[in-house]
Amino acid sequence: MSTETLLERINAYASRPDPYPLYTELREHGVARQDDGSYLVGTYHEIAALLHDPRISSDVRHRTHPDLRDRPEDLPPSFIAVDDPEHDRLRRLAMRHFGPPHSPGRIDALHDDIVDVARELVDGLRGRDRIDLVDDFAYPLPVTVICRLLGVPREDMPEIRGWTNTIIASLDRSPDEDPDGRLRAAAQARVSMAGYLGALAQRRRERPADDMISALVHDDGPEGRLTEPELTTTLTLLTIAGHETTVNLITNGMLTLLRRPEALERLRREPELMPSAVEELLRYEPPVQMLPQRTPLTDVEVGGVTIPQGVPLFLVLASGNRDPLRFEDADHFDPARRDNQHFGFGSGVHNCFGAPLARLETQVALTALLHGLDAPHLVEDPPPYRHSPILRGPRHLLVTGDVAAGAGA
Amino acid sequence: MSDDLKSGRIVIVGASLAGLRAAETLRDEGFTGDLTLVGDEPHPPYDRPPLSKQVLLGRVPAADVGLPARRPVDARWKLGVRASGLDPATKEVLLRNGERLPFDRLLIATGTRAxxxxxxxxxxxxxxxxxxxxxxxxxxxxxxxxxxxxxxxxxxxxxxxxxxxxxxxxxxxxxxxxxxxxxxxxxxxxxxxxxxxxxxxxxxxxxxxxxxxxxxxxxxxxxxxxxxxxxxxxxxxxxxxxxxAVRNTEWLADTGLAAGPRGVACDAGCRAFDMYGIVTDDVFVAGDVARFPHPLFEYQMLALEHWGNAVEQAEVAAHNMVNPGPRRRPHLAVPAFWSSQFGLNIKSVGVPTFSDQVTVAQGSVEEGRLVVVYGYRGRITAAVSVNRAKWLEHYRHLIETAAPFPPEPGAADRPASPKVVPSDVPDPRVLSHGPTVALTGHLPDRRLAVVRPMA
CATH class of the missing domain: 3.50.50.60 (FAD/NAD(P)-binding domain)
Known part of the structure; x- marks a missing residue:
C-alpha cells in the first residue's frame, strides 16, 4: 500500500483520467485528516454542512501555518477568497451588472449571440475528418462570450490565455515541482493581467460601451463603486472564471456523451432533456473537482470529527456528487435524473457567480455539437488531461468521423 | 390494495397552489382515476406572492400571475363554484350550485380569505x-x-x-x-x-x-x-x-370533522381528524387551511400561511392518498417563508414565535444585513435573515437537530459582542393583523380548542 496521503494520490497526474475510485476511498474515511494536518471531506452531507457554515472561511489568511497560506499578498483577494461581509459587498456590486434583481436580462440577452457563435464554430469544422474539440470549439466558445459580455477585445485573448494558464497552474500542489516558482509566476501574471484590465477599464471610463466593464465603472448605485484595486481583481476573476471552467464543462460533457452513445442518441431525439442533462454533467463530471481554500475560523465538528481552527480544509465536490447516500445509482450517468442538487456550482454564499451563463453556454454548445456532428468517435480514450486536479478536464479531445456532415443545414 | 389506491375518484376542494400541486403529484405517483378540482374563484390556479409586490408596482399585470403547470393533470375543473358542504356518510362534496361530487378520497385545500x-x-x-x-x-x-x-x-x-x-x-x-x-x-x-x-x-x-x-x-x-x-x-x-386571514372552514361546519376557525386538524400524514380526535382515512388536508402537529415544536398543531408549506404539504398529502400505510410519509418540513419590502429580502426558517430569546448571529442591525437566531429553552427554533438568505440553510440544519441556543461563535461576520435578548413575541391578540404562523395547541378537537375571537 502506498505511503502517500489520499490527497497526494488524488493530485498525482496519473489519477487525472479517473479520480473517482479515490473519491470512493475518501468517502469511506469520512472526514479524513492528512499527514500534513489538512483535512479532506468527500461525503455529500458533510460537504453541504461545511459549505453553509458561517464559521468556515474562504480566506486563506486565516490559516495558522503561514506556509500553507501560499498566496502572495500583492493584490487584494477577489470575492471568492474573502468572507462576509466583505465578500457579500464585492459580489453584490459585481452582480448588479450581471443578474437579478438589477440586471435580470443580461444573460438572456446573450442567448442568440451564443447560438450564433456555436453555429459559426461548428460550420468551421465542415469537411474536416478530425477535430480537437477543445481547441476548435470548447475553448473559443466561452472565450468569445466572456469577451463580449465584459468588453475585452477579442484580439487580446491570447495574452489573457497565457496569464490564465500561469495563474491556474499555481493552484496545483504537485510535490515534485518547485511551488515557489509557480507561485511567483502566478503573482506576476496576476499583476500583468490586473494592469491590462485596469487600462481597459480606464478606456471605458472615458468612452463607455454596452458591456459589463462600462457598467461597473459607471455604476451610480447607492453603495458606490468598486475601488480601483477591487475593480481589477474582480475583473481578473470574472475573466478567468468566466471561461476556464466552462471549457472543461463542455469538453467533459462531450467526452461523457461520446462514451455513452445511447445517452447521446437520446439527447438528439429528446432535445428538451438538455437542461437536465447539463445538470447531470455538473454532478457527474464537474469542472471544479474540489475547493482547496477553506479554513475553519474555530474548531468545527462535522461527521463526528472536530476539524481544528486554522487548518487547510479541502471540500471534494466531485466526490460529494457521487455519494450513494445522497444520489441513487450515483456512478450512473442519467441525463433525466431528478432531485439532482449537485455541487457542480458549489453551494452557499460562494456558489458559482456565473452559473446561469455556464448553464446556458453548455446547453447551447452541446446542442450545436449533437446536431452538427455525424457519428463522432473518440480517437483516444482516455484523452490527455490538463495538469490541474482542481479544474479538471481534457487538454485535447480528438474526435473523428463525418464530423460536420450535418452542420449549418 | 395498492392498485386500488391508484384508481377511483379523488376530489380536491381548493384550486390554488396546494390544490394544483396535489393534483400534479397524484398523477406523478400514478393515479389514473377520476380527478376533480373545485375552486370558488373563476381563475385557474395562480401565484399569490406577487399580488402584494410586483402587481402593485405595475411590473406584472394581475392577469399574468398564473402558476406554471409542472405536468398535465387530466382533471375536471369546476371553477367559480363554491363547495357548500360535505356528506361524510355518502362520501359526497356538495356544491353551491346543487351538484354533488362523489369521491373515494377527498383533499381539503380551501385555504384562507382576507x-x-x-x-x-x-x-x-x-x-x-x-x-x-x-x-x-x-x-x-x-x-x-x-x-x-x-x-x-x-x-x-x-x-x-x-x-x-x-x-x-x-x-x-x-x-x-x-x-x-x-x-x-x-x-x-x-x-x-x-x-x-x-x-x-x-x-x-x-x-x-x-x-x-x-x-x-x-x-x-x-x-x-x-x-x-x-x-x-x-x-x-x-x-x-x-x-x-380567515380560514375557509365554514362549509365543513356540520360534517363531524375537526374543523374550526383555526383550520382543519390533521395528522402528520395530512389525514383529517374528526371532532373526537379520531383520524379519518379518506379525507386529507393541505395548505393554509391545515393544522398539523410538528415534532420540532413539541407536537403543537401548526397552522402556516406559507407558500412553501402549501407545496410540501400538498405533495405529502397526495403521496399518502395513493399509497398504502407503510409507504406513507410524514409532513416534517421546517417551515420557511420570505418577504420583500422596502428593498430588503426577509427570509425565515423555523417558527420565530416559538421562542423566548434571540441573538444577532451574523451581520448587524446597523448594516441592514443580518441573521437573527431564535431560541426556546436553550435550543434553536428559528432564524430570520435580512439580505442574507443564503446563510439560512446552516440554521435550518441547526433547527432540525435541536442545536443549542445561542449558536456557537466563530462566524466570520459575527457581531463583536452578540447579546442574547428576550424575543418579545407579543400575544397575537394585541395585534391588528392575524398571525401567519399560529401555534394552536395540541388538541385536534375543535370543541376543546380554545378559540378567542379578535376583540
Missing part, C-alpha cells in the same frame, strides 16, 4: 379594499395608478407592510396603523419589529403603532379617511384592510 373590515357599512365605502385574490390586487393596482393623495394601510403584518412598501416605491403618501408595538412584531418579535419600524419610517411611511382604527369615514359612499383610537384623524382616498 379578514374583512368588521363594520360592513364602512367596508362597503368606495376605496376600502383587501388584498387576497388576483381581482383584489388588480383593483388596488388601479387605485394606486389613479394617484390617491394618501393610502391608509390597516395592519402591519407582512401583507400590510409589503403594500406600504409598494405605495412608497410609487411615491404615494401612506399611513400604516398597527395596534401592536411595531410592524412584523407578531411574526418576528421585538428585535426585528423595531428594525422594521425604523425601516418603514426611513422610507417615508407615516407609521402609527399602538393605535387602532376606530372608524372609516365616508362622504356620499366614498372613503374620506379614518379615525384612530388616539383621537387623531387620517385623510385617505384608499384604505387597505390587512388584518390577516
Amino acid at each position: 379578514r374583512p373590515w368588521p363594520h360592513p357599512e364602512e367596508a362597503r365605502l368606495d376605496g376600502v379594499l383587501t388584498v387576497r385574490t388576483v381581482d383584489d390586487a388588480h383593483r388596488l393596482a388601479e387605485r394606486l395608478d389613479a394617484g390617491p393623495r394618501r393610502v391608509l394601510v390597516i395592519g402591519a403584518g407582512f401583507t400590510g407592510s409589503e403594500i406600504a412598501s409598494a405605495c412608497r416605491e410609487r411615491g404615494l403618501a401612506v399611513t400604516v396603523a398597527e395596534r401592536g408595538p411595531a410592524p412584523l412584531v407578531g411574526a418576528l418579535g421585538g428585535t426585528l419589529g423595531a428594525f422594521a419600524a425604523r425601516l418603514q419610517r426611513a422610507h417615508g411611511v407615516d407609521l402609527r403603532c399602538g393605535v387602532t382604527v376606530t372608524s372609516l369615514t365616508g362622504d356620499a359612499g366614498r372613503l374620506t379617511g379614518a379615525e384612530l383610537s388616539d383621537g387623531s384623524r387620517i385623510d385617505a382616498d384608499v384604505a387597505v384592510v390587512a388584518l390577516g
Whole structure:
C-alpha cells in the first residue's frame, strides 16, 4: 500500500483520467485528516454542512501555518477568497451588472449571440475528418462570450490565455515541482493581467460601451463603486472564471456523451432533456473537482470529527456528487435524473457567480455539437488531461468521423 | 390494495397552489382515476406572492400571475363554484350550485380569505379594499395608478407592510396603523419589529403603532379617511384592510370533522381528524387551511400561511392518498417563508414565535444585513435573515437537530459582542393583523380548542 496521503494520490497526474475510485476511498474515511494536518471531506452531507457554515472561511489568511497560506499578498483577494461581509459587498456590486434583481436580462440577452457563435464554430469544422474539440470549439466558445459580455477585445485573448494558464497552474500542489516558482509566476501574471484590465477599464471610463466593464465603472448605485484595486481583481476573476471552467464543462460533457452513445442518441431525439442533462454533467463530471481554500475560523465538528481552527480544509465536490447516500445509482450517468442538487456550482454564499451563463453556454454548445456532428468517435480514450486536479478536464479531445456532415443545414 | 389506491375518484376542494400541486403529484405517483378540482374563484390556479409586490408596482399585470403547470393533470375543473358542504356518510362534496361530487378520497385545500373590515357599512365605502385574490390586487393596482393623495394601510403584518412598501416605491403618501408595538412584531418579535419600524419610517411611511382604527369615514359612499383610537384623524382616498386571514372552514361546519376557525386538524400524514380526535382515512388536508402537529415544536398543531408549506404539504398529502400505510410519509418540513419590502429580502426558517430569546448571529442591525437566531429553552427554533438568505440553510440544519441556543461563535461576520435578548413575541391578540404562523395547541378537537375571537 502506498505511503502517500489520499490527497497526494488524488493530485498525482496519473489519477487525472479517473479520480473517482479515490473519491470512493475518501468517502469511506469520512472526514479524513492528512499527514500534513489538512483535512479532506468527500461525503455529500458533510460537504453541504461545511459549505453553509458561517464559521468556515474562504480566506486563506486565516490559516495558522503561514506556509500553507501560499498566496502572495500583492493584490487584494477577489470575492471568492474573502468572507462576509466583505465578500457579500464585492459580489453584490459585481452582480448588479450581471443578474437579478438589477440586471435580470443580461444573460438572456446573450442567448442568440451564443447560438450564433456555436453555429459559426461548428460550420468551421465542415469537411474536416478530425477535430480537437477543445481547441476548435470548447475553448473559443466561452472565450468569445466572456469577451463580449465584459468588453475585452477579442484580439487580446491570447495574452489573457497565457496569464490564465500561469495563474491556474499555481493552484496545483504537485510535490515534485518547485511551488515557489509557480507561485511567483502566478503573482506576476496576476499583476500583468490586473494592469491590462485596469487600462481597459480606464478606456471605458472615458468612452463607455454596452458591456459589463462600462457598467461597473459607471455604476451610480447607492453603495458606490468598486475601488480601483477591487475593480481589477474582480475583473481578473470574472475573466478567468468566466471561461476556464466552462471549457472543461463542455469538453467533459462531450467526452461523457461520446462514451455513452445511447445517452447521446437520446439527447438528439429528446432535445428538451438538455437542461437536465447539463445538470447531470455538473454532478457527474464537474469542472471544479474540489475547493482547496477553506479554513475553519474555530474548531468545527462535522461527521463526528472536530476539524481544528486554522487548518487547510479541502471540500471534494466531485466526490460529494457521487455519494450513494445522497444520489441513487450515483456512478450512473442519467441525463433525466431528478432531485439532482449537485455541487457542480458549489453551494452557499460562494456558489458559482456565473452559473446561469455556464448553464446556458453548455446547453447551447452541446446542442450545436449533437446536431452538427455525424457519428463522432473518440480517437483516444482516455484523452490527455490538463495538469490541474482542481479544474479538471481534457487538454485535447480528438474526435473523428463525418464530423460536420450535418452542420449549418 | 395498492392498485386500488391508484384508481377511483379523488376530489380536491381548493384550486390554488396546494390544490394544483396535489393534483400534479397524484398523477406523478400514478393515479389514473377520476380527478376533480373545485375552486370558488373563476381563475385557474395562480401565484399569490406577487399580488402584494410586483402587481402593485405595475411590473406584472394581475392577469399574468398564473402558476406554471409542472405536468398535465387530466382533471375536471369546476371553477367559480363554491363547495357548500360535505356528506361524510355518502362520501359526497356538495356544491353551491346543487351538484354533488362523489369521491373515494377527498383533499381539503380551501385555504384562507382576507379578514374583512368588521363594520360592513364602512367596508362597503368606495376605496376600502383587501388584498387576497388576483381581482383584489388588480383593483388596488388601479387605485394606486389613479394617484390617491394618501393610502391608509390597516395592519402591519407582512401583507400590510409589503403594500406600504409598494405605495412608497410609487411615491404615494401612506399611513400604516398597527395596534401592536411595531410592524412584523407578531411574526418576528421585538428585535426585528423595531428594525422594521425604523425601516418603514426611513422610507417615508407615516407609521402609527399602538393605535387602532376606530372608524372609516365616508362622504356620499366614498372613503374620506379614518379615525384612530388616539383621537387623531387620517385623510385617505384608499384604505387597505390587512388584518390577516380567515380560514375557509365554514362549509365543513356540520360534517363531524375537526374543523374550526383555526383550520382543519390533521395528522402528520395530512389525514383529517374528526371532532373526537379520531383520524379519518379518506379525507386529507393541505395548505393554509391545515393544522398539523410538528415534532420540532413539541407536537403543537401548526397552522402556516406559507407558500412553501402549501407545496410540501400538498405533495405529502397526495403521496399518502395513493399509497398504502407503510409507504406513507410524514409532513416534517421546517417551515420557511420570505418577504420583500422596502428593498430588503426577509427570509425565515423555523417558527420565530416559538421562542423566548434571540441573538444577532451574523451581520448587524446597523448594516441592514443580518441573521437573527431564535431560541426556546436553550435550543434553536428559528432564524430570520435580512439580505442574507443564503446563510439560512446552516440554521435550518441547526433547527432540525435541536442545536443549542445561542449558536456557537466563530462566524466570520459575527457581531463583536452578540447579546442574547428576550424575543418579545407579543400575544397575537394585541395585534391588528392575524398571525401567519399560529401555534394552536395540541388538541385536534375543535370543541376543546380554545378559540378567542379578535376583540
